[in-house]
Amino acid sequence: MPLSKRNRRGLFWLLTVCLLISIAPRVFNEIYALEMPDISQEELLSIHNEMAAAEEKREEKSSEDKVVRYHVPPNKFDPNDYTIEDWVSLGMSEKQAEVVVKFAKRGLKSNDDLKRVFVFPAELFDLVKDSTFYPAKEDKPKWEKEEKIMEPVNLNTANQEVLETIPGIGPYYAAKILEYRNKLGGYIGKEQLLELWKFDNEKLLEIDEYIFVGTISLEKLNINEAPVEELKNHPYIDYSVANSIVKMRLHNPYVEISDIKRSKLIDEELFKKLKPYLRTQ
Numbered sequence: 001m002p003l004s005k006r007n008r009r010g011l012f013w014l015l016t017v018c019l020l021i022s023i024a025p026r027v028f029n030e031i032y033a034l035e036m037p038d039i040s041q042e043e044l045l046s047i048h049n050e051m052a053a054a055e056e057k058r059e060e061k062s063s064e065d066k067v068v069r070y071h072v073p074p075n076k077f078d079p080n081d082y083t084i085e086d087w088v089s090l091g092m093s094e095k096q097a098e099v100v101v102k103f104a105k106r107g108l109k110s111n112d113d114l115k116r117v118f119v120f121p122a123e124l125f126d127l128v129k130d131s132t133f134y135p136a137k138e139d140k141p142k143w144e145k146e147e148k149i150m151e152p153v154n155l156n157t158a159n160q161e162v163l164e165t166i167p168g169i170g171p172y173y174a175a176k177i178l179e180y181r182n183k184l185g186g187y188i189g190k191e192q193l194l195e196l197w198k199f200d201n202e203k204l205l206e207i208d209e210y211i212f213v214g215t216i217s218l219e220k221l222n223i224n225e226a227p228v229e230e231l232k233n234h235p236y237i238d239y240s241v242a243n244s245i246v247k248m249r250l251h252n253p254y255v256e257i258s259d260i261k262r263s264k265l266i267d268e269e270l271f272k273k274l275k276p277y278l279r280t281q
Contacts, residue, residue, distance in 0.1 A: 070124040073131040079114050080104045080134070091124060099202060102168075109134055118205060154214040155187045166210045168203065183235050185219030185277050195235065220279040223260060224253050236273050241265050254280045 070091035077086075082104065087097035096119045103117045111129050114120060153162055155177065163174035176196050181187055190213060193199050221231060223245055231242035244263040254260060257278050261271055 070121065070127055072127050076131050076133055078135060079108050079128075079132055090128065092121070095119075095202065096121070099206070102206065106167075150210060152210055152212045155190070155193075155211055156181065156214050156216045166207050168206045173199070180235070183233070185221075185234075186216050187213050188218070188276050189213060218276055220277055222281065223257070223278050224249055224280055234274075234277065236270065236277070241270075256280065 071089070073090060079100075082101070084094065084097040084101055087100055088094055092100070099119045100117050103113075108114050108117075111125075111132055114129075114132065115125055150165070150167075153166055160171075160174050160178060163169055163177055164171055166174075169177070173196070176199075177193065180192075180196055184192065187193075190204065190208065190211060193204055194201065221234060223231075228239070228242045228246050231237050231245060232239045237245075241263070244265050245260055248254075248260070248262055252259075257275055257280060258271070260266055260274075260278070261268075266274075
């Protein structure tokens, strides 16, 4: 059926509206789209350099904001008069400060003496070396006794009284050193003192120059004859190890000291500690 004039007009407008709807988004985007800037390589490089410089500045500021560990003394000072609190205020730990004060009690005569204090940080020394002074000590009157230079003490022969003369060793440690010497059968090295209760590296370093271990005939345990009770009394042998040593010798007596390593309880480290204190006959 042919369309009427009115229907044709309506169809025309309908098609026009559909066409406008379909192209409207494209027209809108063309009108309002943002233009991308045209950036050259030189401009990009300049922006990169600016960002890198800003980052470097932030890192420098962060580094400056960090707490400085050691400090320059507020004024000139005599290290012999500094207290633990004074050294701590310059950045030392309390333990380091205690050791320095102990050395100062013996008398520090120069920066060389101060530098030789083994716990003194090199970084702090560089900060204080230009602020120190050491007053000249007055000559002692002729009637005053000169300070004795102490002879090193042999840990294997010294008695209680002699041990107590060691700076830093009082009656308590003197007694413990003697007691442990008897249990061991004699010392073979200074480091064995570290096995004493509350005797640490700091204490050993403090007395190191005043002690030595002289050669002696160690008291040795006969591993082919000593009973469990006798073996376990040695500081390096507990009941299990002592029992193992006795059981293994029942059928195969020990020919060499190293034969005790047949025991699973005796590793190389323990064997090295025990060896000087053992014998086979």
